[in-house]
Amino acid sequence: MITIQNLSKTYQLKDSKVQSLSDISLNIRPGTCFGILGTNGSGKSTLIKILCGLMAPTSGTARVLGEDPSARKRGFLKKIGAVFGHKSSLWWDLPLIESFQSQKVIYGVSDQDYERRLNEITEALGLKEVLDRPVKFMSLGERVKSEIAATLLYSPQVLFLDEPTVGLDLISKFQLRKYIRSWTRETGGIVVLTSHDMVDVEECCDQLLLLDKGVIEYQGAYAEMEKSMFHYRVLTARAVDQLLTETTRKRFQCKLYDRYPHATISSDTEEEVSAQVPSAFHFREIEALFDIGDGIDVQLRKPTLEEALRSYYQSTDRGRHV
Amino acid sequence: MFRSLIPSALVIFARNGMRLVLLDRTLLGIDYFFATSLPLLMQIIIWWSMPSSISGPSMIFYFAYAIALNRTNNGYSTIEDVSYSIVSGRIETALMKPVNYPLQKLAEFMGGSIVYLPLVIAPAIADFAFNPELSFSRFPVFLGMYLLLITLGQLVCFLISFLISLLTFRTGRTDLVLTIYLSCAAFFGGILLPPDLWPEGARVIMEWNPFAFTVASISQFAITKDFSQFWFALRGGAFYTVLLSLVCIPIWNRVSRQYTAIGG
Numbered sequence: 001m002i003t004i005q006n007l008s009k010t011y012q013l014k015d016s017k018v019q020s021l022s023d024i025s026l027n028i029r030p031g032t033c034f035g036i037l038g039t040n041g042s043g044k045s046t047l048i049k050i051l052c053g054l055m056a057p058t059s060g061t062a063r064v065l066g067e068d069p070s071a072r073k074r075g076f077l078k079k080i081g082a083v084f085g086h087k088s089s090l091w092w093d094l095p096l097i098e099s100f101q102s103q104k105v106i107y108g109v110s111d112q113d114y115e116r117r118l119n120e121i122t123e124a125l126g127l128k129e130v131l132d133r134p135v136k137f138m139s140l141g142e143r144v145k146s147e148i149a150a151t152l153l154y155s156p157q158v159l160f161l162d163e164p165t166v167g168l169d170l171i172s173k174f175q176l177r178k179y180i181r182s183w184t185r186e187t188g189g190i191v192v193l194t195s196h197d198m199v200d201v202e203e204c205c206d207q208l209l210l211l212d213k214g215v216i217e218y219q220g221a222y223a224e225m226e227k228s229m230f231h232y233r234v235l236t237a238r239a240v241d242q243l244l245t246e247t248t249r250k251r252f253q254c255k256l257y258d259r260y261p262h263a264t265i266s267s268d269t270e271e272e273v274s275a276q277v278p279s280a281f282h283f284r285e286i287e288a289l290f291d292i293g294d295g296i297d298v299q300l301r302k303p304t305l306e307e308a309l310r311s312y313y314q315s316t317d318r319g320r321h322v
Numbered sequence: 323m324f325r326s327l328i329p330s331a332l333v334i335f336a337r338n339g340m341r342l343v344l345l346d347r348t349l350l351g352i353d354y355f356f357a358t359s360l361p362l363l364m365q366i367i368i369w370w371s372m373p374s375s376i377s378g379p380s381m382i383f384y385f386a387y388a389i390a391l392n393r394t395n396n397g398y399s400t401i402e403d404v405s406y407s408i409v410s411g412r413i414e415t416a417l418m419k420p421v422n423y424p425l426q427k428l429a430e431f432m433g434g435s436i437v438y439l440p441l442v443i444a445p446a447i448a449d450f451a452f453n454p455e456l457s458f459s460r461f462p463v464f465l466g467m468y469l470l471l472i473t474l475g476q477l478v479c480f481l482i483s484f485l486i487s488l489l490t491f492r493t494g495r496t497d498l499v500l501t502i503y504l505s506c507a508a509f510f511g512g513i514l515l516p517p518d519l520w521p522e523g524a525r526v527i528m529e530w531n532p533f534a535f536t537v538a539s540i541s542q543f544a545i546t547k548d549f550s551q552f553w554f555a556l557r558g559g560a561f562y563t564v565l566l567s568l569v570c571i572p573i574w575n576r577v578s579r580q581y582t583a584i585g586g
Contacts, residue, residue: 084414
């Protein structure tokens with residue numbers, strides 16, 4: 001369990017102060033994959049560092065597994081794990097397996113547990129072939145996966161992942177997301193994840209925290225966030241064999257605004273025209289907007305998390321959803 | 323600091339520290355040959371040409387010991403590693419481990435230094451082999467006392483290096499802290515001149531500063547084999563080990579908690 005109450009963090013710079021987090025309160029239950037979203041400078045990494053014990057809050061309290069993380073007690077550190085993007089904890093010049101064996105000794109993992117977890121994790125993350133390779137000769141994606149594997153070897157109860165998929169290819173991202181989901185369900189552990197890749201959040205997270213300038217903008221289940229923020233659909237018309245004529249594009253815009261004055265055109269090029277339309281928009285209405293013929297592919301879909309958040313951050317009318 | 327002592331974990335850090343030194347064969351070769359043989363050759367040439375009233379075999383052997391000890395009791399790699407970790411933020415990953423960070427670095431340092439043991443034992447063997455006044459029956463006792471002083475010297479060297487590297491929290495620069503260390507070690511360590519060749523006023527500083535207990539005082543004992551010199555080096559090494567530890571612990575606790583690599 002992670003509990004935060006009225007937590008704030010202020011950085012004291014030479015001539016000024018930076019309020020990184022302001023009055024944050026939340027609870028994270030076991031078996032949850034918790035995503036923290038926000039623009040650069042919103043306080044995501046600061047929050048993770050406080051929960052890891054790397055820094056103390058300026059005010060308020062944080063409790064992870066019932067303990068104060070900033071005390072950094074040995075027993076507590078054995079129960080948590082953290083992966084910080086590009087910052088490596090592996091032994092750079094030594095083969096990967098040496099780093100894993102070092103973790104085994106440092107965290108007191110039994111031989112049996114070590115062998116079983118090593119086999120399972122390296123299989124799931126595709127690391128079996130690089131075990132004897134020095135870390136410095138691994139690709140970025142392999143290093144990131146190895147960092148996560150090294151942390152999972154001692155089976156922490158809480159796993160902090162700060163931008164874990166940075167630098168990973170599509171296959172590796174897929175493997176990692178799948179493993180995180182299954183690990184959370186099977187072990188009942190907590191994963192706290194920050195990422196700029198929205199697909200990480202869409203595919204892994206049950207609960208979300210949306211931060212903006214250190215303040216909670218949204219906190220709750222991902223499904224509920226969808227309902228409150230995904231209140232529109234994205235209508236896209238793409239040219240297939242020929243480019244969209246200007247006449248077609250202008251007619252589309254006029255007809256759309258006639259029907260939905262508050263619709264927003266998000267893309268208007270010769271290859272594609274795209275608009276945000278209300279959720280009530282029905283596919284039948286497309287016929288009225290286009291002279292449908294060969295050469296146009298029309299799609300009506302839910303916005304991606306990235307599109308919804310971009311739209312949310314760019315809008316001036318934002319309320320708190322907690 | 324010592325609550326988190328986990329012997330098996332520290333052995334791992336020491337073992338990996340040793341392996342990292344052994345893996346870098348180029349640097350090892352440079353350390354063993356160019357960084358020791360060339361300076362030693364220069365010293366032999368210089369002191370061989372000096373009048374016998376101030377030179378002689380003991381002076382050459384002093385520099386043989388001093389050069390070898392300067393390779394072994396050398397905090398350059400520790401400072402570089404710690405300082406870079408602070409600047410890059412990589413120290414955060416080390417702080418997440420359930421082993422006190424200074425102890426991690428101490429174990430790595432001492433593990434890496436084991437590779438240089440042959441370098442410090444070589445002048446001792448040569449000393450006994452070429453000096454007809456010395457009996458090899460005394461060698462084991464001498465070696466035990468010599469290695470004890472080297473171990474204390476290692477602790478002092480590490481503590482000095484670690485403290486200097488913590489300046490990175492203030493300066494944000496690795497090159498600056500390295501320069502500070504190298505300058506102080508070369509000047510105060512007794513590598514340029516033995517302490518007793520310094521003028522009277524400077525001799526106290528040259529004999530009693532902490533750097534002297536990593537090189538000069540051990541070298542002085544090695545060439546004199548005098549028990550009073552051993553006792554002086556032992557007391558000084560123990561004194562600075564305790565003093566520097568008492569300084570290091572609160573400073574480390576303070577800077578590591580105030581450390582803010584702001585943001586992600």
